[in-house]
Amino acid sequence: MDINISDTQKLERLKTEGKNKSNPKDIFNEFLLKKKIFKDKEVLSSSFVPDTIQHRDEEIEFISNIFAPSLLLERVSNLLIYGFSGTGKSLVTRYVAKQLSSISMEKNVNVLPIYVNCRLENNNTEYRLISNLCSIFGVKVPTSGLSVNELYKKMTKAIDVENKSIILIIDEIEKLIQSAGDSVLYSLLRLNESMAHAKISIVGISNNTDLKSLLDQRVRSSLSPLELVFRPYNAVEIGNILKTRVHDSFYEGTVDESVIQKCAAMSAQEHGDIRKALNLLLVAGDIAQKSRKSRIEEEDLDKAVDVLEQNITEAVVKSMTKQSKLVLYSIISISKGKRMGRVYSGEVYDTYVKLADRYGMKRLTFRRVSDLIADMDYNSIIMSKIRSHGRYGRTRELNLAFAPTLSDKIENIIKNNLV
Ligand SMILES: Nc1ncnc2c1ncn2[C@@H]1O[C@H](COP(=O)(O)OP(=O)(O)OP(=O)(O)O)[C@@H](O)[C@H]1O
Ligand SMILES: [Mg+2]
Known part of the structure; x- marks a missing residue:
């Protein structure tokens, strides 16, 4: 049963008018009405696009000014947008792109803002990204079999038929660079040299503020982007x-x-x-x-x-490997016997060896186990601190980074995976 405002009003009425205590229907109604909290859960999902964007006026203005010359069919500057996760980068950029698309339709200008997200399967390799762009431009291409060069040729043939300004918004661009390298950006920008009518600009969005250092000098100079940082709210x-x-x-x-x-x-x-x-x-x-x-x-x-x-x-x-799980299991079992839960790195190896024998697993070297502990530290599963004991040397102190109430559950997950 879906509830609406009038149901809330009904509940109020039930309360004020006084319900009949022995009437099951009143009791059922009140039960159903009372436990409803959500009016529309969808509004909380991250794919939901709100009607209003608050506290991002400057960013909206900055991006709009960059996009504006496309309405005169000029090529717009390339742009890199950075900022921490959840700061509205995707939302704001898509919003401005949508407005641009709508005004270009009104004014009958050939401007095409195109949005792709590289977290998604169909954009995370060069072949997939370009064939996806081909299909956006209405060119049918097979899912494999062609060379990437052939894809580029088919795409340019389809778009370079008349004057148009294409703004390619590549969200989570670091994922594309990680899996396909940065040369895809170079190839896309180079298309401008071979096309007579259409122009392509690139807008990259990333939560890696160090993105530019991932780019090859050659790519950086052909991109020469303007930059915009979304500060945290x-x-x-x-x-x-x-x-x-x-x-x-x-x-x-x-x-x-x-x-x-x-x-x-x-x-x-x-x-x-x-x-x-x-x-x-x-x-x-x-x-x-x-x-x-x-x-x-x-x-x-x-x-x-x-x-x-x-x-x-x-x-x-x-998602950890069996060996890492075994090391974590060792740390959990040792910490259980300790008052403050503190474990010293030197203690872990002995327990690890015993557990490895018990589960019939290969024993890794002391060095390798230390590496696995460092990985867990990096992934915030444990927290480690170096303690100096003067002339007795230094030890690494390990603490589980999750709540103690969670350790039994984690231990069970590991045990089930090891048997
Ligand atoms: N100014 C705002 N007004 C309303 N909702 C906002 C605003 N900024 C962000 N949001 C909401 O917060 C969520 C995250 O925003 P968005 O997806 O744009 O973040 P992001 O910067 O792209 O993050 P990531 O780097 O993880 O992709 C979305 O649900 C979005 O609607
Ligand atoms: Mg985003």
Whole structure:
């Protein structure tokens, strides 16, 4: 049953008019009405495009000014956009591109903003990206069999028929560079030299602020991009953005103001990641709804933080190799016998060897086990600190980076995988 505003009003009426205590229907109705918290969950998903974009006026203006000359069919400057995760880079760029597309249709100008995201399968290699672009331009190409050069030829033939300005927005561009190298950018820009009518510009979006250093000198100079950095939102800005989303996704009065503020403060500490803040609200709403509450309180938010942390840790542990799992298992078992949970790196190897024998696995060298521990430190599964003991030398102290309540669960995941 879907609930709407009138249902909320019905609930109020039930309360004020006084329901008949022995009427099962009244009891059922109240039960159904009470536990509904979400008005529209979809509004909290990261693919949802909000009607208004708050606190990004300067960025919208900057990108619009760069795109504007395309309306005169001039080639626009290439642009690189950086910023931490969840700071609105994709949202803002897509919004400006959509507006550009709409005005170019109105004015009957041949401007084509094209958006591709390299996290997605069909854009993460040069062949896939170019064949995807071909299909966007209406050219049919096989999924394999042609050379990349042939794909480029087919694409240029299709687009270079009349004057047009193409703005190719490549989101999560670092993924493309990692898997296909940066020469694809060079090849795309070089098309401008062989085309008589069409012009292509590239807008790259990345959360790696060091992206330019990944680029070859040759690519950097043919790109010579303008650059725009999306600074992190502060707690007040996040609070405002969340309030608007909460208004559209939850019923009125179901989310405490303190919950929004706390969520904003937490997210501000993590470089202003709005996506994470929205996720927290979604999970907190689910938790409150499951416990049949009619509103989300701070304790639900705290639980949501644990749940999300758990999901990430579990996913990382599941993806580790069997040997790494065995090393982590050794650290967990040793830490269980310690009051503060502190484990010294020197202790791990002995336990590791015993466990390796028990599970019939090859024993790795002491050195290799130390490397695996360093990897886990890097992936925030454990935290390590070097302690100096004067002339007795130095030891590395290890602590599990996840909540103690999670260690039994992680231990079980590992054990199940090892047998
Ligand atoms: N100013 C804003 N107003 C409203 N919603 C926003 C704003 N900024 C970000 N959001 C929302 O936050 C979420 C994350 O934004 P977006 O996907 O644009 O981040 P991003 O910078 O591209 O992150 P990533 O680097 O991880 O791809 C989306 O759901 C988006 O709608
Ligand atoms: Mg993005």
